[in-house]
Amino acid sequence: MKLTAWLSLGAISVASASQWPVGVPSQSQRISPPSRPLQWGDINVIATTDTHGWLLGHQKQSFPEPNYSGTWGDYAAFVNHMRELAVEKDVDLLLVDSGDLHDGTGLTDGFPPGGVDARDSNEFFKQIPYDVLAIGNHELYIYANTLDMHTNFAQHFKGRYLSSNVNITVFDANNQSVSVPVGSRFRKFQTRKGRSVTAFGILFDWTGNDVNTTIQTVEDMVEEPWFADAIADAPDVFLLVGHMPVARDRWPVVFEAIRKVHPTTPILIFGGHSHIRDCLQLDGRSMSLASGRYMETLGWMSVDLSSGGTDNLTFSRRYLDANRVTYQFHTNRADRTFDTPEGRNITQGLLELEERFGLTYQYGVAPQDYTMTRSPYPSNGSILTLIMEKAVPTVLALNTTRAGIPSIVITNSGSQRFDIYKGPFTRNDELTASPFVNTFLYIPDVPFAAATAVLPALNDAGAERLWPGEGEAVEESRQERVWRQERAVEAGYAAWLADMHQRYHTQPSAAAQELTPGYVTSDACPGLGDDTPHAPLPAYRLPDFIASPTPAPTEAVDLVFVDFMEAQLIRTLNEVQTERVYSLADAGVYSPVLTNEVLGIYAQVAWN
Numbered sequence: 001m002k003l004t005a006w007l008s009l010g011a012i013s014v015a016s017a018s019q020w021p022v023g024v025p026s027q028s029q030r031i032s033p034p035s036r037p038l039q040w041g042d043i044n045v046i047a048t049t050d051t052h053g054w055l056l057g058h059q060k061q062s063f064p065e066p067n068y069s070g071t072w073g074d075y076a077a078f079v080n081h082m083r084e085l086a087v088e089k090d091v092d093l094l095l096v097d098s099g100d101l102h103d104g105t106g107l108t109d110g111f112p113p114g115g116v117d118a119r120d121s122n123e124f125f126k127q128i129p130y131d132v133l134a135i136g137n138h139e140l141y142i143y144a145n146t147l148d149m150h151t152n153f154a155q156h157f158k159g160r161y162l163s164s165n166v167n168i169t170v171f172d173a174n175n176q177s178v179s180v181p182v183g184s185r186f187r188k189f190q191t192r193k194g195r196s197v198t199a200f201g202i203l204f205d206w207t208g209n210d211v212n213t214t215i216q217t218v219e220d221m222v223e224e225p226w227f228a229d230a231i232a233d234a235p236d237v238f239l240l241v242g243h244m245p246v247a248r249d250r251w252p253v254v255f256e257a258i259r260k261v262h263p264t265t266p267i268l269i270f271g272g273h274s275h276i277r278d279c280l281q282l283d284g285r286s287m288s289l290a291s292g293r294y295m296e297t298l299g300w301m302s303v304d305l306s307s308g309g310t311d312n313l314t315f316s317r318r319y320l321d322a323n324r325v326t327y328q329f330h331t332n333r334a335d336r337t338f339d340t341p342e343g344r345n346i347t348q349g350l351l352e353l354e355e356r357f358g359l360t361y362q363y364g365v366a367p368q369d370y371t372m373t374r375s376p377y378p379s380n381g382s383i384l385t386l387i388m389e390k391a392v393p394t395v396l397a398l399n400t401t402r403a404g405i406p407s408i409v410i411t412n413s414g415s416q417r418f419d420i421y422k423g424p425f426t427r428n429d430e431l432t433a434s435p436f437v438n439t440f441l442y443i444p445d446v447p448f449a450a451a452t453a454v455l456p457a458l459n460d461a462g463a464e465r466l467w468p469g470e471g472e473a474v475e476e477s478r479q480e481r482v483w484r485q486e487r488a489v490e491a492g493y494a495a496w497l498a499d500m501h502q503r504y505h506t507q508p509s510a511a512a513q514e515l516t517p518g519y520v521t522s523d524a525c526p527g528l529g530d531d532t533p534h535a536p537l538p539a540y541r542l543p544d545f546i547a548s549p550t551p552a553p554t555e556a557v558d559l560v561f562v563d564f565m566e567a568q569l570i571r572t573l574n575e576v577q578t579e580r581v582y583s584l585a586d587a588g589v590y591s592p593v594l595t596n597e598v599l600g601i602y603a604q605v606a607w608n
């Protein structure tokens with residue numbers, strides 16, 4: 001079973017994005033290399049997080065995708081050269097990952113029946129010599145995925161894959177059910193330069209995990225005797241890698257537990273899950289970094305330990321755009337001296353995997369970009385407008401016995417996950433943009449006035465009312481908990497984009513016109529974080545629910561909707577009219593086409 005089949009996630013809207021009606025800066029093909037060399041220290045760390053299957057990088061030509069076009073093979077070559085540089089400079093270089101390897105592209109999710117999500121793509125993860133990796137919540141949605149991380153991934157990384165507060169229940173040699181850490185609880189090791197490191201891999205407090213996986217709260221974890229033992233001796237540095245936002249979460253709980261015992265030992269923190277670039281310092285001898293999402297960003301942190309004593313340490317941090325220009329700039333390599341046999345082999349292997357999964361199958365050619373939040377809804381450039389005004393009406397008309405009967409189709413805006421860019425539209429693009437599997441249901445003969453009142457009423461109430469349980473004491477379902485978590489991530493990411501856009505346009509810089517679009521990070525750490533200066537992308541707010549164009553006034557219409565939102569739709573329909581009481585029994589299946597198939601069928605029909 002795939003996550004998306006079970007989850008039917010839908011309705012993640014970027015509810016907190018603000019509306020900034022400002023155009024995209026000019027899209028000239030300027031080369032924008034990094035602005036300055038990296039600052040190296042005694043210990044240096046390259047950090048990835050929330051890769052979610054983007055191991056072939058961002059392959060589209062529209063801005064800003066080329067800036068994240070480095071493949072996992074390019075990254076491997078970068079790592080290789082950086083390790084050589086570290087030896088030359090006689091310093092330490094560590095590699096960490098903060099989790100969420102599953103769910104995001106066809107390389108993880110496009111596996112044939114009987115497969116396991118991310119098992120094949122993880123073979124390429126294994127080829128990077130990570131020092132510490134932490135488990136993410138997306139490793140825990142489906143037991144089979146967690147089991148694969150336990151029996152396969154963790155075995156490969158031998159003590160480097162950390163799940164300090166996450167267990168899995170398995171059968172032991174005597175076929176007894178036992179709960180054991182998915183990876184290891186902690187790792188103590190020596191760096192190449194002989195420095196001692198004590199590392200943990202921690203997941204935020206969360207309850208959306210599958211049965212036979214266990215997440216211990218961070219508060220409980222720091223009370224464990226094993227934790228006290230692990231931190232008893234002072235290492236040269238503590239390395240806290242975890243799937244938890246660096247701001248506003250439980251890092252201070254872990255930090256304080258360590259500080260109680262070791263008031264001045266350096267603590268390096270690498271978070272994740274929030275999908276944003278972020279940095280803060282919990283004190284002058286610690287730094288916390290989050291390195292974005294989807295292989296758009298590599299995080300860099302360096303620290304000089306030589307200052308000893310109790311003074312503030314000298315840290316640096318940088319957010320690198322994940323592309324070959326960046327990689328070559330920082331390793332002083334030309335295009336022809338950059339590649340390594342291992343890197344080429346990795347990229348080649350990923351391209352073969354893409355073929356094997358049928359991901360390059362081309363449905364059609366998208367005539368332009370359609371984005372989630374960069375164009376307002378409704379507008380030509382909005383993927384939601386494309387879906388509701390073109391794709392859904394076209395595809396359903398071809399695939400329903402109700403063709404010709406006036407209809408209004410309603411769905412939730414979170415039914416799409418990612419943008420579509422001009423150019424070939426493939427199976428992989430379909431899986432990336434529209435992964436959620438839902439059925440189109442309909443109620444026939446709904447009075448026109450009632451049917452047209454439903455969408456505004458839904459949006460007035462918002463998607464928070466998606467769930468049943470109004471007036472009843474229904475316990476939050478696991479699906480609901482997962483939905484809330486994913487919605488929070490999307491909303492936080494959208495708020496981050498809106499914030500950078502607002503800041504930028506209230507203080508326009510003279511250089512603005514010269515910059516290519518991308519992330520413009522403002523965090524709580526000293527100095528500039530972004531490696532390559534950019535102008536921010538526009539960010540528009542989305543409604544929670546969207547509908548197909550309203551037909552000409554008529555007596556009654558088919559009210560069509562996705563099953564994901566059936567409870568709220570029926571409640572709302574019963575609020576906007578009182579002639580009769582509708583129930584799910586009034587609804588039937590409108591079409592054999594599922595929501596995740598719409599774009600592929602549409603592209604075949606309209607983009608060929």
Ligand SMILES: *[C@@H]1O[C@H](CO)[C@@H](O)[C@H](O)[C@H]1NC(C)=O
Pocket residue numbers: 029030031032033034064066067321323324325326516532
């Ligand atoms: C960002 O993308 C543009 C457009 O393709 C490209 O010209 C530029 O080199 C990229 N920047 C980097 C740092 O690769």
Ligand SMILES: *[C@@H]1O[C@H](CO)[C@@H](O)[C@H](O)[C@H]1NC(C)=O
Pocket residue numbers: 169170171177178211212
């Ligand atoms: C998982 O949990 C179910 C009950 O919820 C149990 O029947 C099953 O044996 C468990 N599987 C393992 C591997 O422990």
Ligand SMILES: *[C@@H]1O[C@H](CO)[C@@H](O)[C@H](O)[C@H]1NC(C)=O
Pocket residue numbers: 171175
């Ligand atoms: C182990 O026990 C489970 C039930 O607890 C059973 O379904 C399974 O067949 C057993 N496996 C073996 C190898 O005995």
Ligand SMILES: *[C@@H]1O[C@H](CO)[C@@H](O)[C@H](O)[C@H]1NC(C)=O
Pocket residue numbers: 167178179180181214215216
């Ligand atoms: C995790 O597994 C360990 C080792 O079996 C066990 O001692 C511990 O109680 C488990 N923790 C949780 C929260 O289930």
Ligand SMILES: *[C@@H]1O[C@H](CO)[C@@H](O)[C@H](O)[C@H]1NC(C)=O
Pocket residue numbers: 281282283284285312
């Ligand atoms: C040390 O760092 C802390 C936290 O970043 C900061 O508040 C404090 O002012 C710094 N102290 C000195 C002497 O720079």
Ligand SMILES: *[C@@H]1O[C@H](CO)[C@@H](O)[C@H](O)[C@H]1NC(C)=O
Pocket residue numbers: 123341342345346349350
């Ligand atoms: C090449 O990649 C394959 C996986 O695609 C891997 O099994 C093999 O070890 C790699 N070989 C080298 C020399 O890196």
Ligand SMILES: *[C@@H]1O[C@H](CO)[C@@H](O)[C@H](O)[C@H]1NC(C)=O
Pocket residue numbers: 380381
């Ligand atoms: C929207 O599409 C129409 C028809 O293709 C075109 O004429 C119009 O310029 C487009 N508007 C925008 C804002 O792109």
Ligand SMILES: *[C@@H]1O[C@H](CO)[C@@H](O)[C@H](O)[C@H]1NC(C)=O
Pocket residue numbers: 398399592593594601
């Ligand atoms: C929908 O209709 C198209 C065009 O007639 C057809 O190719 C496709 O197989 C249909 N899909 C389903 C799921 O019925």
Ligand SMILES: [Zn+2]
Pocket residue numbers: 050052100138273275
């Ligand atoms: Zn994530």
Ligand SMILES: [Zn+2]
Pocket residue numbers: 100136137138243272273274
């Ligand atoms: Zn996550």
